[in-house]
Amino acid sequence: MDLTIKDVRLTPILIADPPLLNTQGVHQPYTPRLIVEVVTADGVTGIGETYGDSKYLDLARPYAKKLPGRKVSDVNALFTLGDEVDVDRSRISDQVDVGGLRGVQTADKLRLSVVSAFEVACLDALGKTLGLPVHALLGGKVRDAVEYSAYLFYKWADHPEAVPHEKDDWGAAIDPAGIVEQARRFKERYGFTSFKLKGGVFPPDDEIAAVRALAEAFPGHPLRLDPNGAWSVETSLRVARELRDVLEYLEDPALGTSAMAEVAAGTDVPLATNMCVTTFAEIKEAFARDAVQVVLSDHHYWGGLRNTQHLAAICRTFGVGVSMHSNTHLGISLAAMTHVAATVPDLHHACDSHYPWQSEDVLTDRLTFTDGRITVPDTPGLGVDLDRDRLQHLHQRWLDDNGTYHDRDDESAMRVADPTWTTPTVPRW
Ligand code: GKR
Ligand code: MG
Numbered sequence: 010m011d012l013t014i015k016d017v018r019l020t021p022i023l024i025a026d027p028p029l030l031n032t033q034g035v036h037q038p039y040t041p042r043l044i045v046e047v048v049t050a051d052g053v054t055g056i057g058e059t060y061g062d063s064k065y066l067d068l069a070r071p072y073a074k075k076l077p078g079r080k081v082s083d084v085n086a087l088f089t090l091g092d093e094v095d096v097d098r099s100r101i102s103d104q105v106d107v108g109g110l111r112g113v114q115t116a117d118k119l120r121l122s123v124v125s126a127f128e129v130a131c132l133d134a135l136g137k138t139l140g141l142p143v144h145a146l147l148g149g150k151v152r153d154a155v156e157y158s159a160y161l162f163y164k165w166a167d168h169p170e171a172v173p174h175e176k177d178d179w180g181a182a183i184d185p186a187g188i189v190e191q192a193r194r195f196k197e198r199y200g201f202t203s204f205k206l207k208g209g210v211f212p213p214d215d216e217i218a219a220v221r222a223l224a225e226a227f228p229g230h231p232l233r234l235d236p237n238g239a240w241s242v243e244t245s246l247r248v249a250r251e252l253r254d255v256l257e258y259l260e261d262p263a264l265g266t267s268a269m270a271e272v273a274a275g276t277d278v279p280l281a282t283n284m285c286v287t288t289f290a291e292i293k294e295a296f297a298r299d300a301v302q303v304v305l306s307d308h309h310y311w312g313g314l315r316n317t318q319h320l321a322a323i324c325r326t327f328g329v330g331v332s333m334h335s336n337t338h339l340g341i342s343l344a345a346m347t348h349v350a351a352t353v354p355d356l357h358h359a360c361d362s363h364y365p366w367q368s369e370d371v372l373t374d375r376l377t378f379t380d381g382r383i384t385v386p387d388t389p390g391l392g393v394d395l396d397r398d399r400l401q402h403l404h405q406r407w408l409d410d411n412g413t414y415h416d417r418d419d420e421s422a423m424r425v426a427d428p429t430w431t432t433p434t435v436p437r438w
Contacts, residue, residue: 055134
């Protein structure tokens with residue numbers, strides 16, 4: 010067998026996304042993703058997926074050129090090679106990037122978000138070559154299925170744009186009754202038994218009412234509320250007080266480690282984050298100040314599946330819980346999340362996934378949730394196959410776009426509906 014990388018293909022695509030609301034604005038009709046293929050000398054192709062905005066593409070292109078001649082088994086080298094790629098300084102910020110709701114945008118984190126897709130693609134190719142599933146390459150699964158939570162969003166029935174776009178069949182959800190109805194459909198369609206509501210959209214009292222309505226409709230089901238840092242410490246503490254009997258955790262109620270530490274000191278509701286701990290450099294302060302009780306890993310931010318395992322080990326050492334965050338993504342990323350989640354021993358909270366919101370995919374067969382879970386594939390590699398026609402179709406959409414959707418921009422999308430809209434400064438309430 011020859012594990013040498015002969016070819017690397019990068020395919021930026023645009024995927025349909027419903028009008029989901031968050032504190033920034035609303036999702037655009039199309040979201041960029043990047044599909045990575047790594048082909049070995051034996052003709053085995055491994056696939057990976059990551060964010061597709063231009064700041065990631067600009068790094069992925071020079072990075073991809075460094076890989077031919079390396080081996081797909083040489084996963085550690087992927088990180089050192091990543092360090093050799095220059096990051097445009099105008100893209101970097103050590104402030105939490107409110108724009109993309111993706112935490113700090115340091116050079117390292119941007120590089121890792123790119124490397125993650127190549128790491129997954131290499132592990133996929135290696136697994137296919139050796140006849141082993143990715144979870145086996147990660148040390149072996151400790152569970153046969155991974156639990157996900159329903160990801161509820163306030164949403165409009167339709168995008169405001171006049172441009173043609175895919176319509177979804179979920180309808181609108183802009184009040185507690187709409188959210189409960191959405192949760193019911195999530196449960197019916199996929200069997201989810203825990204629910205996360207994306208908040209920071211309406212005044213906190215409205216969102217408290219929505220969570221209360223969920224608690225009444227689904228007694229005993231774990232519930233989370235995530236306003237993406239839109240609240241002050243005082244508001245966060247009030248929400249925690251009012252919902253303390255029904256919340257599994259509050260996710261990023263306030264923005265940044267200091268504010269989260271203040272909130273944590275004033276409540277016994279656990280706090281989770283995918284905003285203030287998104288890099289290894291942020292862990293020390295957050296854990297020392299007991300600012301967060303659960304870290305939600307996004308394997309893209311953290312540099313892939315092995316780094317997610319390292320993160321889980323650090324969390325375990327400090328008695329901090331670990332679970333997983335998601336952004337708009339397709340089945341390759343869901344398969345990758347499922348493999349790594351299957352190997353993390355103390356995963357006590359269902360992972361997030363946007364996947365049910367995505368009507369399109371680049372796979373021949375979509376992954377399916379049964380009783381809110383995905384069965385961990387035991388077939389070689391990730392256990393999913395690329396559908397080239399679909400990939401080409403979504404790539405053509407990216408090529409045909411004049412750049413409007415090449416970078417995710419929820420604020421601009423909201424301005425189409427409300428020309429006076431600007432993303433609110435935090436804390437919003
Ligand atoms: O898709 O609107 C969204 C989410 O708000 C996403 O951008 C966040 O990254 O899902 C995420 C979260 O948990 O904060
Ligand atoms: Mg979150």
